[in-house]
Amino acid sequence: MHWLIRLIDMAFTFYNWILIARVISSWVQPPTHHANMRKILRFIYNWTEPVLGPIRRMLPTSSLGIDLSPIIAFIALGIIHSSLIRILSRALLY
Numbered sequence: 195m196h197w198l199i200r201l202i203d204m205a206f207t208f209y210n211w212i213l214i215a216r217v218i219s220s221w222v223q224p225p226t227h228h229a230n231m232r233k234i235l236r237f238i239y240n241w242t243e244p245v246l247g248p249i250r251r252m253l254p255t256s257s258l259g260i261d262l263s264p265i266i267a268f269i270a271l272g273i274i275h276s277s278l279i280r281i282l283s284r285a286l287l288y
Contacts, residue, residue, distance in 0.1 A: 199282050206275040209241070210268065216242045217264050245271075 215238050224231050249263040249270075 196286070199279055199286075202275070202278055202282070206271060209271065212238055212241050213245075213264055213267060213271075216246070220261070242267075 219235060219238065224235060226232055226235065245267050246263045249266045250261065253262055253266070
């Protein structure tokens with residue numbers, strides 16, 4: 195069961211890094227004329243949009259002019275991550 199906790203922890207850490215890469219790529223215009231960069235960006239967007247898209251549709255961002263969905267995603271994923279780890283840790287005790 196310890197391996198499952200470690201695997202979940204690694205998966206959430208990896209996804210947080212992908213979200214950070216998404217945020218940074220929105221601030222900086224990466225060179226999309228390189229095929230490898232397009233593949234990396236496509237990977238990042240394909241993995242983050244299923245989480246960020248629904249959050250973005252629920253938030254009224256038109257008046258703010260900024261996308262707050264990554265912040266909400268970090269908070270929600272942090273809560274889910276800590277809850278899963280807590281539940282699995284308690285299951286180990288029994």
